[in-house]
Amino acid sequence: MDAELFPRDRAQVAPGAVHVPDWLDEARQRELLAACREWARPPAGLRTVRTPGGGTMTARQVCLGWHWYPYGYARTATDGDRTPVKPFPTWLDALARRAVADALGPPADPLPAYDIALINFYDGDARMGMHRDADERSTAPVVSLSLGDTCVFRFGNTATRARPYTDVELRSGDLFVFGGPARLAHHGVPRVLQGTAPPQLGLAGRLNVTLRVSGLGPGEWPPAARIMGDSPS
Template identity: 65%
Template sequence: MIQGELFGEPSEPSAPRERSEPASGAVLLPDWLDADAQLRLVAACRDWARGPAGLHAVRMPTGGVMSVRMVSLGWHWYPYGYRRTAADGAPVKPFPPLLGDLARRAVADAYGEGVAGIAGAASYEPDIAIVNHYAHGTKMGLHQDRDERADAPVVSFSLGDSCVFRLGNTETRTRPWTDLELRSGDLLVFGGPARFAYHGVVRTLAGTADPALGLVGRLNITVRQSGLG
């Protein structure tokens, strides 16, 4: 549950982490969200998670059910496309201006003066957000974000427990790939050559969230531009 009763142990103090570019077009900005921003986003996620059109488990066409639960904003994602109604038949919740503002700033900070060289970055107008909740022990297999009709960057915010995030290549789910530790407050943007890279969450690191967040598990907010008009 997003609103849980358990709390993780605080992380040990560590040296500041530096910006990195794990692949061409992919930029990791550690601690991009400060403590107040994280608290505001966790509170917003609790509101978005409430029904109707709230947090739900996704059933795949094969019949399996994803262990990660999610809620969509702006457009409802289903395997493999988007629509205006959620899994329970209710209208999808609107895309929040809060996330649009954050995502545009994230793209600008990630690419800086090179923003013009990344497809869709200079004119970035996101209209979709997918909030994923990872309970302890859940993961997400390697996949591509290919259901949009735009090649604009994907913006990813991490909240709560840390995770091992695998950023692969654009051709196959096999190597080469790079494993990254994403912590609460981290920003990951991937566009340009990395836009359609396979990626997933290998595991979450239970108990690594700051207890002040009041969050059990991990929240990931991905913001995208649909190109759907």
């Protein structure tokens, strides 16, 4: 919006979870969008994620560094074209570290290198069910960046997918970081507000770029996820 009745201020949604509005300026949004469009091309490009129960996620996804599948990680697109996952660029690690420092403050101990990007594309009636990011061995904060259409982001608790939770409006350029006591909180996207993307961005739909630390060593092959019930949809 060009004019706000009430300015959008940064907010702590829960201990360890912070929303920073307008963190990416227009130029940086354009750069990140251009990169996402390149990453979405095959091989190991944008795909529909299928769950073991036979369902499909309505948001389509592409991965960098490690390929996420329900419910684990691999070095190839195991549930796609089976080609090697695209590399995770060092500039995304730098971006993630800056995001954590801006949202949560400088970490007491040095953060390990960020090495996973999950990029979800929401179009039409796509959504994301309540789930936890529990497939990583690292407890480093999760960094979430939004591009395009505004969404309702539901941030809950660590015990259950049900209440209590808080609904946050995430717009293009917004940053959301959750770590510490909020690292394993349930969260999801119950609604995307179609047609709300900034016209100058040239994007119909919503892109969410989620940056994580795997905690996996070089050449290590991760086991399946520990929490089989945490399936987004």
